[in-house]
Amino acid sequence: MAKKNGNGNGKSIEESLWDSANKLRGSVEPAEYKHVVLGLIFLKFASDKFEEHRQKLIDDGKEKYIDMPDFYGMSNVFYLDEISRWSYIIKNSKQNDIALKIDTALHNIEKNNKALRGALPDNYFSRLGLDNTKLSSLLDTINDIDTIKDKQQDIVGRVYEYFLSKFALAEGKGKGEFYTPKSIVNLIAEMIEPYKGIIYDPACGSGGMFVQSIKFIESHHGNKREISIYGQEYTNTTYKLAKMNLAIRGIAGNLGEKAADTFHNDQHPDLKADYIMANPPFNQKDWRADNELNDDPRWRGYDVPPKSNANYGWILNMVSKLSENGMAGFVLANGALSGGGDEYKIRRKLIENNLVEAILILPQDMFYTTNISVTVWILNKNKKEQIKQVGDETRHYRNREKEVLFLDLRQIGEPFEKKFTQFSVDHISQIAKTFHAWQQVDKGYENTPEYCYSASFEEIEKKDFSLVPSKYIEFVNRDENIDFDDKMKALQTEFSDLLKAEEQSKKELLNVFKELGYEISLEP
Structure with a gap:
């Protein structure tokens, strides 16, 4: 539920901020002003945390340490010198050089805090040439937000998520960040259950997968200190957003030394991850030249992914980085379920190698930048019979040798932002419950027409290794028994x-x- 900001107009903090951001139209493009708003939100949050910790040092009789950065860093608080503090920015918000002052503040925060190296905008506000009146109005709106007042509410994180989704909506198809809707990320987290170990995202965008992983751990009373985060992002501005997003929530992560292409400049070549969560770019064409990456170790044991489409390049990159008991949950375009040629050979080998655990067809209109139905893949390196502790629960997993669970979720979901679809908390719980019941001994799983089907290797082989769910799931009430x-x-x-x-x-x-x-x- 969106928290109201107490300004008397009934609007939430997020809505009021969005209204202020919209006033920047005409000065900058919508694709740019997300960096403006999120940069300022970060600055306000960092300053609120700094002032709170500074006061605590004073109250504890440690006033002589209030200007020593180490006494902030040890509590996961960023040290801010005087001209980097929000109070200084607000004091000078009506000055003609306020954009330069904001740039200086961000530069100094990054310089004084190692965890933020390469994360914050560099001379961004000065270069944009923002209208001072509009910028001042936005500063006033942000100034009304106490980012740390409610310890139970992740106010800044919530604003951050809201803005990323709204920017994706505003920018339209083919533009901006490919924001992964939160309900899809939550579903993947509930299915692969990343309680502890290494989490990796090879196309991490603004870091949403990591954030939801941490929220999953906290909501299930786990310890986020038992998680290590690794990621990579190609676009420099998005790389900075990801570092900011993690920093805002106090999440330590290794996103590589710089923004880089995962295929051509792998920042984590020797990584073995316990969990992989990803939403890589769909159907990338010409992602490598004819003579490039043919001998890449990530394809070892498989055919080389075709250069005409990177989908199977992403899959094999993730397979190569799974630990011995690792699980992966990722989103792909539906075309990967049934392609021919080299894709067919790789898909067949993945099934024969007992890696594919579940395939989920999602409803249309879940993404802000495309209305197509897409697929969630679940891969698992250990589908053997075993007794395993998952959170507070002891589970008896059955042997699922080369079996695949197919789920058709196209009739599940609720309206969101009028023309979009999302999964509710109950939907996610139901889907995850079905999956975990299927994995375990005597948990009451049953094939259900129009919803789920557990296919044996022999059945998949007869279907020529297609992973299209409608080839397996029975349809009785809809005219969908015809294969796509x-x-x-x-x-x-x-x-x-x-x-x-x-x-x-x-x-x-x-x-x-x-x-x-x-x-x-x-x-x-």
């Missing part, structure tokens, strides 16, 4: 026939006019 691929091929044939018929009709019509003594050209 078969349906598309039938439509393709029908469309081709229609085009041929249209062409024939044109010829016949032209002949009629010709016989009447008229010449007609259909050329544009």
Whole structure:
């Protein structure tokens, strides 16, 4: 539930901030002003934390240490010199050089705090040439937010998530960050259950997978100190956002020395992760040249992923980084479920190697930048019978040798932002419960028409190693027993026939006019 900001207009903090951010339109593009707002939110939050800790040092009789950075760093608080503090920024908010003062504050915070190296914007506000009146108005709005008042509410993190989602909505298809909706990330976390160990995201974006992993641990009374975070991001501005996002929440993470391409400049070549959560770019074309990466060790034991589409490059990158008992949950376009050629060979090998555990088809309209239905893959390096402690629960897992659970979730979800779909908490609980019941001995799992089906290796082999759920799940109440691929091929044939018929009709019509003594050209 969005918390109200007490300004009397009934709007939440997030909504009021969004209104202020919209006032920047005309001065900067929407794709830019997210960096403005989130940079200022970070500055306010860092300052509130600093002032709180500074006062605590004074109250504890340690006033002589209040200007020593080490006495802040040991409590996971960023040290701020005087000109980096929010009070100084607000005091000078009406000055003509306020953009320069903000840049200086951010530069000094990064310089004085090793964890933030490479994270904060560099001379960003000065370069944008913002209208001073609009910037001052935005500063006033942010000044009204006490970012640390409610210890139970992650106010800054909540604002951060809200803004990333709103920016994704505002920027539209093909632009901006490819923000992964929170309910999808929550679903993956509930399924692979990252309680402790190493978490990796090879295309981490602004760090949403990591944040939700930590929230999962905290909500299940785990210890976030038992988690290590590794990630990589290609775009420099997004890399900075990710570092800020983690810093805001006090999460330590290794995102590599710099923003870099995961395929061509792997920042974690020797990593073995216990959990992988990812939403890599869909259907990347020409991600490598003909003679590039052919001998990459990440493909060892598999065919080389085709350069025409990176989907299986991402899959094999993740497979190569799974630990002996590692699990991965990631989002891909549906086309990866049934592609031919080298993709077919790799997919078949993944199934034969007993790695594929579950395939989930998601509803349409879950993403802000595309309306297509997409797939969640769950991979598991250890599908053997075992007794395992998961959180506070002791589980007896059954042997799932080369079995795959298929889930069709297209009829599940609730409306969100009018035209989008998301999973509710109850939906996520139901789906995860089905998955965990399927994994375990005598937990009452049953195949359910239009929802789930557990397929044996022999069944998958008969379907020529397709992972399209509709090939396995029974449909009784909807006209969806027709396989997607078969349906598309039938439509393709029908469309081709229609085009041929249209062409024939044109010829016949032209002949009629010709016989009447008229010449007609259909050329544009």
